[in-house]
Amino acid sequence: MAVKRHLRALGVDDAPFRRGQGECTLVGVLVRAPSYVEGFVLGRVSVDGEDATGEIARMANSRIGRVANVIMVNGVAVAGLNVVDLRGLSRLTGRPVISVSKNRPRRGLFLRALKKVPRWEERWRLIEDLETVEIDGLYVHPVGLGIEDLRKVIENFQFRGKYPEPLRIAHLLARALVMGESKG
Secondary structure (H helix, E strand, C coil), X not given: CCCCCCCEEXXXXXXXXXXXXXXXXXXXXXXXXXXXXXXXXXXXXECCCCCXXXXXXXXXXXXXXXXXXXXXXXXXXXXXXXECCHHHHHHHHCCCEEEEECCCCCHHHHHHHHCCCCCHHHHHHHHCCCCCEEECCEEEEEECCCHHHHHHHHHHCCCCCCCCHHHHHHHHHHHHHHHCCCCC
């Protein structure tokens, strides 16, 4: 992928939710680098379900999302343990996918939690061998991007700090939708 200066990314994050809540809202924010917000798209997934990949693909292929050059997801799971199949998402959208986290992956802890949900083995297989790249204190799982292009993509969207703007804005909006306010 040729990394352009004014690349577009769709950043996706989940809204806060309570255990036992059936569904959770996903917020997608389309951002043109470095920080120009061009649109929003919403989705719904089941808490601890198995529908995250399909719903994020729907959001990415929507009128708003389809112009994104890359898809960014906050972490490898949304709505609790609803694991995102990053490779499958890339196949469904025809675009690179990047999972970004501020925290170092703790695979043992995640696996222990995952064992409490149905079909945990299949979910684990989706993420167990993902490559983790550390960039500027962020832990990134790239699919469809080489290391140099990955660095350029992340750097293009670091405007107000180290966390990429599409994910920062998606997080703020998702929290405000549920809590009534947000800061960051």
